[in-house]
Every structure is written in structure tokens, then in C-alpha cells.
Amino acid sequence: MIDATNAVLEKWQPKLESLDSTDSAIWTRISLGSVEICNSIEWTDWSLNPIQVIHCIECGHCPTGIQADISRLGEHVLWTMPEVNCNDGKFKIDEIDGQEGQHLLNMFEGTGPKYPEIVTILIPTQVWNIWQSTCKKLPQAANIPQTTRKQLGIAWISEAPKKMGLRSMEGAIDCIESQLLASSTMDTPDAVIVLTSLLDWISSDPQAPVIGQLRKPVELNAELEECYFDIPGNDMWHPFARLGDKYTFMFGDDTILYPSPLK
Numbered sequence: 001m002i003d004a005t006n007a008v009l010e011k012w013q014p015k016l017e018s019l020d021s022t023d024s025a026i027w028t029r030i031s032l033g034s035v036e037i038c039n040s041i042e043w044t045d046w047s048l049n050p051i052q053v054i055h056c057i058e059c060g061h062c063p064t065g066i067q068a069d070i071s072r073l074g075e076h077v078l079w080t081m082p083e084v085n086c087n088d089g090k091f092k093i094d095e096i097d098g099q100e101g102q103h104l105l106n107m108f109e110g111t112g113p114k115y116p117e118i119v120t121i122l123i124p125t126q127v128w129n130i131w132q133s134t135c136k137k138l139p140q141a142a143n144i145p146q147t148t149r150k151q152l153g154i155a156w157i158s159e160a161p162k163k164m165g166l167r168s169m170e171g172a173i174d175c176i177e178s179q180l181l182a183s184s185t186m187d188t189p190d191a192v193i194v195l196t197s198l199l200d201w202i203s204s205d206p207q208a209p210v211i212g213q214l215r216k217p218v219e220l221n222a223e224l225e226e227c228y229f230d231i232p233g234n235d236m237w238h239p240f241a242r243l244g245d246k247y248t249f250m251f252g253d254d255t256i257l258y259p260s261p262l263k
């Protein structure tokens, strides 16, 4: 997960062709280092989900294909990639013809935004509400819909080693089972049982809101499970952690869902 606690809001002015010289648009972008996670708070329709968060910097209207699902989980606002982005892996600019295609080529091949491919972005609600107080176009954190089990699942697979090819919830367990070689504290079949339980919890009610928080494992004495996969290069992943006698989802090396969703 990308921690966007230190992201900043910046005003900037795109040179939109659709506006004449007497007119101008001032946009507010959300930047994290060299990455723009949204290039216009003003032109984003925050009432939708998923929402387009990167807008064409030449006309404002071309569909850039860069969308995020925005949800709230405990004390965090979560941006997950809609499953359609995950399936594609990457937006295919060359499929768009004419002026739109040219705009987008200029944007992505030039100095335009560089968007992380398939990632989850995490923003503390406290930080979000500070942004909201200076830019009223943003919804208040309390009004952002709660993260669903399915969105949590997308966040989870976005943290899997890319070489596993895990791109959607469907078939995830088959993909994991066929590649899992070993697990640090249990036999491989037992690790598959844990993973199946977690994924079954998602598929049993994918639109249900998740009750819980994203927390640091060290604060809760959670034990991270190391799973090794039959893939070249990067072969280790922490897909879950043990919390007492229960297991829970783990995201990257430093975030778990608390409490465990399993009975």
C-alpha cells in the first residue's frame, strides 16, 4: 500500500484547448512525491465510484482510464483500483483514435502524470479532512462509503507479487494454490485452508461493508506468515498474519486488518 499521509494539495493551471485565452481553469492536484494521484480535485466527480482521478490535461474530457474506487475503512480513506483496471493491467492508449488518442499520448508520453499501475493508496481520515477543509469539492471522510469486502480483496491482491499474475478475485485461490510452495509456520495445505477461509469470507458477501481498522502488526503482536511461491525472482509474500488464535489479511509488510474477520 502507498501511504499518502505526506501527499500535498497544489494549485496548477492546465492549458485547456477548450477554453479561450480570456478564460482559465485552476486545478488542485494531489501529489505524492513525483506521483500525481489526482490531477484535478475540481474536475473529479466525487459522487461516483469508481471515479476518474486523472483528467486529460489538454481538453479535460478525454477518458484517461485512470480510475479509483474510493472508500473508507476505519481511520483511513482507501483508493483501490477498480477490477477493470486490474484485469487490463494497464490502460491501452493506442486503442483510442483521433484527437482523444493524441491528447492522451501527449499526456502519458510527455511530462504528464505518472500513475502507479495497480496499487492501493492509503490516506488517514485526519489528513483527508484537512484537505477537505481547504478544498470543499472533496467529500468529508465521514461521507465516503465504507470499504466493501470486495474492495478490501482488490487491495489485498494488489499487494501480491506481480509475477503471480493475480489480477482479480475470481480464481484467486486456484492461482495461489497452484503456486504456493511453502509457508513459514504451517504445512502448505494448512496455509491454503487459511487463505481459502479469508477469500471465502469475501466471496460470501462481497458488497458487505468491512468492520475494522487497518493497523500495524507490531502494535498488536501479530505474527506475519511468509509464503513462498513458485515464481521467478520475487517469491515471498505476507498474505496473512496470525492474531492470537485467528488469521487476518495482511497488506504489504506493515498493515493488517484488525480484528480478524474470521469467526
Ligand SMILES: [Zn+2]
Binding pocket: 056, 057, 058, 059, 060, 061, 062, 099, 100, 103, 104
Ligand atoms: Zn483530451
